[in-house]
Amino acid sequence: MKLAFVGVGGAGTRIVDRLLAREAETDRTVSRGNAIVFDTAEPGDAFRGVEHVPEECRVTFGDVHPDVGPAGTGGNPDLGVAAAREDVYELRRAFDALEFTDVDGAVLVAGLAGGTGGGAGAVLLEELQEVCDDPVYALAVLPSADEPAGRALTAARSLQSFVRIADNVVCFDNEAWDSEIGPLEDLESRTLSYEESVDADAESTDDSSPAVDADADADADSRGPSSDVASDDPDAEDDSPPHPYETVNRAAADRLLSILGAGELESMTIAENRIDASDVARTLETGGVSTIGQATLELEQRQRAPDWLPVPSWLPASFRGWLTDSPEDSGPTDAARVKDLVQRAVESRLTVPCAVDSADRTLIVLSGPPSSVSRKGFESARHWLEGEADTVDVMAGDEPRDAAELTATVLLSNVTEVPPVEAVQERALEALELLEDRDGRKSTANADDAAGENEFIW
Numbered sequence: 001m002k003l004a005f006v007g008v009g010g011a012g013t014r015i016v017d018r019l020l021a022r023e024a025e026t027d028r029t030v031s032r033g034n035a036i037v038f039d040t041a042e043p044g045d046a047f048r049g050v051e052h053v054p055e056e057c058r059v060t061f062g063d064v065h066p067d068v069g070p071a072g073t074g075g076n077p078d079l080g081v082a083a084a085r086e087d088v089y090e091l092r093r094a095f096d097a098l099e100f101t102d103v104d105g106a107v108l109v110a111g112l113a114g115g116t117g118g119g120a121g122a123v124l125l126e127e128l129q130e131v132c133d134d135p136v137y138a139l140a141v142l143p144s145a146d147e148p149a150g151r152a153l154t155a156a157r158s159l160q161s162f163v164r165i166a167d168n169v170v171c172f173d174n175e176a177w178d179s180e181i182g183p184l185e186d187l188e189s190r191t192l193s194y195e196e197s198v199d200a201d202a203e204s205t206d207d208s209s210p211a212v213d214a215d216a217d218a219d220a221d222s223r224g225p226s227s228d229v230a231s232d233d234p235d236a237e238d239d240s241p242p243h244p245y246e247t248v249n250r251a252a253a254d255r256l257l258s259i260l261g262a263g264e265l266e267s268m269t270i271a272e273n274r275i276d277a278s279d280v281a282r283t284l285e286t287g288g289v290s291t292i293g294q295a296t297l298e299l300e301q302r303q304r305a306p307d308w309l310p311v312p313s314w315l316p317a318s319f320r321g322w323l324t325d326s327p328e329d330s331g332p333t334d335a336a337r338v339k340d341l342v343q344r345a346v347e348s349r350l351t352v353p354c355a356v357d358s359a360d361r362t363l364i365v366l367s368g369p370p371s372s373v374s375r376k377g378f379e380s381a382r383h384w385l386e387g388e389a390d391t392v393d394v395m396a397g398d399e400p401r402d403a404a405e406l407t408a409t410v411l412l413s414n415v416t417e418v419p420p421v422e423a424v425q426e427r428a429l430e431a432l433e434l435l436e437d438r439d440g441r442k443s444t445a446n447a448d449d450a451a452g453e454n455e456f457i458w
């Protein structure tokens with residue numbers, strides 16, 4: 001698929017940056033630089049960890065809104081919405097930098113728990129739907145369980161908006177990937193007024209909750225040790241530790257590109273069953289929440305001829321391949337290996353954990369040397385997934401590429417049993433009750449909203 005990427009807020013901008021980096025590293029031509037990122041934070045605080053998005057494609061907004069602070073909206077989605085609506089003409093103008101005529105769709109990336117990502121992200125999704133005739137997808141990040149309750153409330157509300165506006169929302173659950181996230185030392189101190197109002201009470205009833213310092217510096221960096229990454233001194237960058245989210249952002253980017261970018265390779269040989277943009281679009285057509293799993297198999301390097309023996313170029317390609325050091329399959333067990341690989345992808349750490357049999361449609365992409373993709377294995381993997389996902393809607397295709405490994409990536413579309421979403425909604429409800437009990441005020445969202453029973457909340 002040819003796509004335009006739009007990143008919103010801290011998480012969104014960093015993940016789009018990773019998408020661009022991985023696109024180049026894997027020789028894919030998905031966005032070809034057709035990308036833009038937005039944030040509300042002040043320059044210097046915005047776009048931390050962003051390296052590959054050109055300066056002219058980094059847009060800040062909301063700076064004239066009196067409640068937007070130097071570090072952004074402080075997790076308040078209503079403020080994110082208000083700031084985006086106020087600056088909507090500037091945001092629309094910024095979209096002019098994107099190419100929408102020669103694409104198969106657009107992808108908006110955001111952290112659902114951010115006031116900018118979740119709140120302004122919903123407004124930008126609406127705007128994208130206006131300007132893009134093709135599907136608009138979202139990659140949306142769910143917060144970790146140890147983040148302040150206010151963040152869960154923001155995420156629950158934002159997810160509802162995203163699902164309604166986007167054509168499909170691929171979720172990435174930070175909690176499921178928590179072991180790969182670096183230390184976010186000042187997570188507690190970055191709770192701002194919006195979250196304090198929820199979390200101060202949570203603290204009094206739950207000793208395990210992170211302490212909230214009401215006098216915490218509201219300008220504290222909301223992105224952990226990343227403050228070191230983007231210091232004002234340009235020379236400091238090289239010695240800085242990687243951003244705490246670097247590994248998970250790469251995992252998210254790799255999985256998304258393997259599905260949405262399947263078949264978009266700089267150089268690609270003929271495939272018997274090549275995947276194309278319409279297969280991916282058809283799988284995502286279901287709407288709802290989707291998830292991606294991936295597994296890789298290192299292929300054996302077989303050296304049949306000694307290094308010093310020249311291999312004549314006039315030999316048929318198949319015979320040359322047999323003589324040279326090329327990764328390939330090893331005979332009758334190939335089919336079982338391919339099936340096993342697909343099975344491992346489905347059972348791997350998904351971008352968001354779910355009940356596989358709740359998926360509506362699925363897509364398998366096998367990427368690797370054509371010689372390693374056993375037709376029989378492919379078919380039996382497909383058959384296995386039909387049973388597992390309890391659907392006959394299993395699309396499958398390959399992406400032939402010169403690689404020393406074979407990668408299976410599986411997209412499970414419109415999954416309806418997603419424990420992390422349920423957990424976020426439960427925490428959101430608790431947060432709402434605390435808010436209402438304490439202040440005796442009605443929040444802009446109600447309990448039904450957080451549980452996802454109302455369609456749209458802004």
Ligand SMILES: Nc1nc2c(ncn2[C@@H]2O[C@H](COP(=O)(O)OP(=O)(O)OP(=O)(O)O)[C@@H](O)[C@H]2O)c(=O)[nH]1
Pocket residue numbers: 008009010011012014015039040071072073074075076110111112113114115116117118141142143144147151172174222223245248249
């Ligand atoms: N996977 C991933 N998650 C992140 C990253 N940065 C933040 N998050 C998550 O996204 C949530 C929102 O954080 P940000 O994206 O920084 O927030 P924002 O959208 O800029 O909004 P405000 O700062 O509230 O204005 C956090 O609570 C984390 O759950 C990142 O780089 N990668």
